[in-house]
Amino acid sequence: MADFVLYLRLFQYGFRRHSTYLAAALAGAFTNTVFGVLRAYVLIALWQARPGLAGYTLTEAVTFCFLTQGFIGPMQVFGRGLSFGDRIRSGDIAFDLVRPAPLLLWSLSEDLGRAAYLTIARSLPPAIAGAVMFTLAGPASPWFVLSFVLGIVVSFGWRYLVTLAACWTTDDRGTHTLSALLTMFFSGMVLPLGLFPGWLRTVAESSPFAAMVQVPADVWLGAEAAWSTLGFQLLWALALLGLGALLTAAARRKVVVQGG
Amino acid sequence: MGDYLLLAWTWARASAQYRASFAVSIVSSFAINALDAVAIGIVFTHVTTLGGFSLREVMFLYGTGGLSFALADMLFGNIERLSQHIRAGTFDTMLIRPVSPFVQMAADGFGAHRIGRLAQAAIVLGLSLPVVPWSRAWMVPVMIVCGVVIFTAVFTLGAALQFVLVDAPELANAFTYGGVTLTQYPLSVYGDQLVRGVTYVVPLAFVNWQPALYVLGRPDPLGLADWLRFASPAAALLLSAAAALAWRAGLRRYRSTGN
Numbered sequence: 001m002a003d004f005v006l007y008l009r010l011f012q013y014g015f016r017r018h019s020t021y022l023a024a025a026l027a028g029a030f031t032n033t034v035f036g037v038l039r040a041y042v043l044i045a046l047w048q049a050r051p052g053l054a055g056y057t058l059t060e061a062v063t064f065c066f067l068t069q070g071f072i073g074p075m076q077v078f079g080r081g082l083s084f085g086d087r088i089r090s091g092d093i094a095f096d097l098v099r100p101a102p103l104l105l106w107s108l109s110e111d112l113g114r115a116a117y118l119t120i121a122r123s124l125p126p127a128i129a130g131a132v133m134f135t136l137a138g139p140a141s142p143w144f145v146l147s148f149v150l151g152i153v154v155s156f157g158w159r160y161l162v163t164l165a166a167c168w169t170t171d172d173r174g175t176h177t178l179s180a181l182l183t184m185f186f187s188g189m190v191l192p193l194g195l196f197p198g199w200l201r202t203v204a205e206s207s208p209f210a211a212m213v214q215v216p217a218d219v220w221l222g223a224e225a226a227w228s229t230l231g232f233q234l235l236w237a238l239a240l241l242g243l244g245a246l247l248t249a250a251a252r253r254k255v256v257v258q259g260g
Numbered sequence: 261m262g263d264y265l266l267l268a269w270t271w272a273r274a275s276a277q278y279r280a281s282f283a284v285s286i287v288s289s290f291a292i293n294a295l296d297a298v299a300i301g302i303v304f305t306h307v308t309t310l311g312g313f314s315l316r317e318v319m320f321l322y323g324t325g326g327l328s329f330a331l332a333d334m335l336f337g338n339i340e341r342l343s344q345h346i347r348a349g350t351f352d353t354m355l356i357r358p359v360s361p362f363v364q365m366a367a368d369g370f371g372a373h374r375i376g377r378l379a380q381a382a383i384v385l386g387l388s389l390p391v392v393p394w395s396r397a398w399m400v401p402v403m404i405v406c407g408v409v410i411f412t413a414v415f416t417l418g419a420a421l422q423f424v425l426v427d428a429p430e431l432a433n434a435f436t437y438g439g440v441t442l443t444q445y446p447l448s449v450y451g452d453q454l455v456r457g458v459t460y461v462v463p464l465a466f467v468n469w470q471p472a473l474y475v476l477g478r479p480d481p482l483g484l485a486d487w488l489r490f491a492s493p494a495a496a497l498l499l500s501a502a503a504a505l506a507w508r509a510g511l512r513r514y515r516s517t518g519n
Contacts, residue, residue: 024428031438
């Protein structure tokens, strides 16, 4: 019970910390909307030439575009790491690793708080603007909510690994860029994965990145049976969190506290 | 000019000190920007024309818009970090130095790693060149220079806006990065109103769309006047004048945060 209260409080702190920057979030939402409009027109041109491509109707393709623009904030599609990355550089991570609350759950609660805030500030505006300017499809299944949350957890699991990798590499910029590259391309953020050719599509669709963007969008559109897609997300969430726990244990052995 | 070169050279040398990091950032800026080009390639596996333009023609638009943006971004793009400097109080130090704050901001942390973006756009442009007839090739350098000027003006306008909206620098991204994304596809795919907006309000259509219609010998899908194809230099000058005024107004209005 006490644990639950702790994590709930961390969730609130994550939420509050980000809500300080309302202007920044609204500016981000505006930019996400502008890009949504630009992407939507390209998809419209494509779907007008080839109706039914990737199994989507034109309305579904435009809906996909605005849904995924809305995922940028909560799922951190541009691959930004977690806030404790700075603490690895400064060495303060040593304290975090010996706290009674495990780093993994601690940062998961905070990150969920962040995602909850960004859902309100950065996901709703592009979706609403998109619905005003274009015709969008409504949610096909109530399971979308669960799929959305699972998408955030998978994204967290991945970013946790990327951030913690800095304990082993001296310069974390390379890993972060690689992460941004993989996430943007294989999640469906650049183009719906259904448009990818043959084997590339297979690789992308089975990657954890698909579980962050493509899958929640497909659950909204009702493109696939909810139970199998949710299972896919759950599997990746558990795998990444499990790896994260293992890596944390390894980091604990690796980090050397230099007296002082 | 001399000040700019000196500052830029200093920063470029500083960033090249850590060779591995420097190489990684060049490669990653190349790769991140190549994603857009890969997306265009994937789109064209499903269609032969997009908005009435072939793959090579779209690559020509992508290459010219991308190259103009990459040059403007490399030379002056740092100006978008103005709000960081205002908040940290480091902008105040720039004001008391005997070099124009614009030059200092533009050269600050001069990113030679942005060569990656430049190389990527140049390669796509190079591959598209077979669509350009010899007699109209003279327009290509003209449009790239005008594009650089227009994007620099957009960067400057975005920075001027940050004097007012210190907390929301990302707003400018919609016009800078949004602008380059817009110019990567034929404007014929976008709605009429949007195209008129970027022709008459924020003149992004003059970066590459209007001159490219001339180079590729295409009628304007919206039926706008033919002389617009040669209006890029005028649009670039007008927008620069507006940007210079906005920057000055912002600078005059600026009050230090007091730290």
